Amino acid sequence: MSDTETSETILDAAEELFAKQxxxxxxxxxxxxxxxxxxxxxxxxxxxxxxxxxxxLGRLIGTIATQGARQLDPAPAxxxxxxxxxxxxxxxxxxxxxxxxxxxxxxxxHELSHASDHLAHLSATLFSRLxxxxxxxxxxxxxxxxxxxxxxxxxxxxxxxYFHIARPVMGILLESGPDGPDVETMRAYGRHVAxxxxxxxxxx
Amino acid sequence: MSDTETSETILDAAEELFAKQxxxxxxxxxxxxxxxxxxxxxxxxxxxxxxxxxxxLGRLIGTIATQGARQLDPAPAxxxxxxxxxxxxxxxxxxxxxxxxxxxxxxxxHELSHASDHLAHLSATLFSRLxxxxxxxxxxxxxxxxxxxxxxxxxxxxxxxYFHIARPVMGILLESGPDGPDVETMRAYGRHVAxxxxxxxxxx
DNA sequence: GTCTATAGGTGGATAGAC
DNA sequence: GTCTATCCACCTATAGAC
Numbered sequence: 060m061s062d063t064e065t066s067e068t069i070l071d072a073a074e075e076l077f078a079k080q081x082x083x084x085x086x087x088x089x090x091x092x093x094x095x096x097x098x099x100x101x102x103x104x105x106x107x108x109x110x111x112x113x114x115x116l117g118r119l120i121g122t123i124a125t126q127g128a129r130q131l132d133p134a135p136a137x138x139x140x141x142x143x144x145x146x147x148x149x150x151x152x153x154x155x156x157x158x159x160x161x162x163x164x165x166x167x168x169h170e171l172s173h174a175s176d177h178l179a180h181l182s183a184t185l186f187s188r189l190x191x192x193x194x195x196x197x198x199x200x201x202x203x204x205x206x207x208x209x210x211x212x213x214x215x216x217x218x219x220x221y222f223h224i225a226r227p228v229m230g231i232l233l234e235s236g237p238d239g240p241d242v243e244t245m246r247a248y249g250r251h252v253a254x255x256x257x258x259x260x261x262x263x
Numbered sequence: 264m265s266d267t268e269t270s271e272t273i274l275d276a277a278e279e280l281f282a283k284q285x286x287x288x289x290x291x292x293x294x295x296x297x298x299x300x301x302x303x304x305x306x307x308x309x310x311x312x313x314x315x316x317x318x319x320l321g322r323l324i325g326t327i328a329t330q331g332a333r334q335l336d337p338a339p340a341x342x343x344x345x346x347x348x349x350x351x352x353x354x355x356x357x358x359x360x361x362x363x364x365x366x367x368x369x370x371x372x373h374e375l376s377h378a379s380d381h382l383a384h385l386s387a388t389l390f391s392r393l394x395x396x397x398x399x400x401x402x403x404x405x406x407x408x409x410x411x412x413x414x415x416x417x418x419x420x421x422x423x424x425y426f427h428i429a430r431p432v433m434g435i436l437l438e439s440g441p442d443g444p445d446v447e448t449m450r451a452y453g454r455h456v457a458x459x460x461x462x463x464x465x466x467x
Numbered sequence: 468g469t470c471t472a473t474a475g476g477t478g479g480a481t482a483g484a485c
Numbered sequence: 486g487t488c489t490a491t492c493c494a495c496c497t498a499t500a501g502a503c
Binding site: 266269300301303304307 | 468469470471
C-alpha cells in the first residue's frame with residue numbers, strides 16, 4: 060500500500076469511530092482494527108491521537124469550506140440566498156453522515172477542545188454574511204424589520220444542523236427507527252426548513 | 264455527612280464533570296476530588312461509573328419532566344401554547360447550564376448509549392402534543408395548513424436547544440466571548456424564537 | 468460510612484527487527 | 486513502511502481495616 064493510501068485508510072476508520080464514539084472513547088487499537096492496519100502505523104503517520112483527530116477535523120472542514128464557497132458566490136435576492144444556504148447545508152450534512160456527529164461533539168465541547176479556529180472562523184464568516192443578507196432583505200422590504208438580524212440568522216442556521224445532529228432522536232419522533240430518517244425524508248425536511256425560515260422572515 | 268448529603272455531593276460533582284468533559288473522559292478520581300470526597304465512596308453509593316451516570320441523567324430528566332408538565336396543563340389557543348412551550352424550554356435550559364451540554368452529548372450518542380428510554384419517551388410525548396397543537400391551529404385557520412405539522416413541530420423545538428447546546432459558538436458569533444452569551448441575551452433569544460416560530464406558522 | 472491499598476486490565480506511545 | 490514486543494501511566498473496581 061502506498062503512503063497516502065494507508066494514511067487515508069486510517070483517516071477513514073478514525074473519522075467513522077470518532078463520529079460514533081467520540082474522541083476519548085475511541086482507542087488507537089480500534090482504529091487499527093477497523094482500518095485493517097497495524098495500530099503502530101497510526102503513530103508513524105500521525106504522531107499521536109490528538110494530531111490524528113485534528114487531521115480528521117481538517118478533512119471535514121475542507122468539505123464544509125468547499126461546499127460553503129458554493130453558497131456565497133452568487134449574491135441573488137436575499138430570499139433566494141437563504142434558500143440556497145439552507146439547501147447546501149442540508150445536502151452537505153446528508154452527504155457526509157459523519158459530519159453532523161463530529162460537528163455536534165465539537166459544538167458541545169468547544170471550550171476545552173481541539174476546536175479548530177478554522178471552524179470558528181468559517182462559521183463566523185458565514186454568519187456575518189447571512190446577517191448582511193437579512194439586513195439587505197429588511198431594507199428592501201421583503202423581510203420584516205422588527206426582528207434582530209443576528210438572532211434571525213442564528214435561528215435560520217440552527218434548523219438544519221439540529222435535525223442531523225439529533226438524527227437518532229428524529230428517527231424516533233418520525234417513527235423511522237433509531238437509524239434515523241431515510242435520505243428522502245432528510246431532503247424533504249431541508250425543503251421544509253427553507254419554507255419555514257422564509258415564512259418567518261417575510262414582511263407581512 | 265449524612266448519606267444523602269454525600270451522595271448528593273457526588274452527584275453534583277459528577278453532573279458538572281460529565282457535562283464539561285463527557286462520560287469517557289471523566290474519571291472517578293476527578294469526581295471524588297471535585298466533590299471533596301474519597302473516590303471509593305462513589306462505588307459505595309453508585310456501584311459503578313455507568314450507574315452513576317444514569318443517576319445523573321435521572322436527576323436531569325426529573326427536572327425536565329417537572330418543567331415540562333407545567334407547559335402542557337392548560338391548553339389555551341395554539342399560538343399561546345407555542346409561546347409557552349418555547350418559554351419553558353428557554354428557562355429550563357438557562358436555569359441548568361449543565362442540562363444542554365449533557366443533553367447535547369446524549370443526542371449525538373443516542374445509538375450506543377445510556378440514552379434513557381425515559382428521555383426518548385418524554386420527548387416523544389411532548390412532540391406528539393405539539394403536533395396536535397399545530398394541527399389544531401391549522402384547522403382553526405390561525406396557522407398555515409400547507410406545512411407538514413411534524414416537520415413544523417421539529418423546527419419549533421429545534422430552535423432553543425441548538426442555541427444552548429452550541430452555547431460557546433454562540434458566544435463567538437454574538438461577540439460575547441467563549442463562555443457564551445449572558446443570561447439576558449439568552450432570555451432575549453428565547454423571546455425572539457417565539458416570534459420567529461409564530462411568524463413561520465402563521466396563516467397569511 | 469469512610470479510608471487505604473492494591474489487584475487487574477487497558478490505553479497511549481516507543482524501540483527496534485524486518 | 487510495516488510489524489512485534491513491551492513500557493509506563495492510569496483507570497475501574499474491590500478487599501478489608503477502621
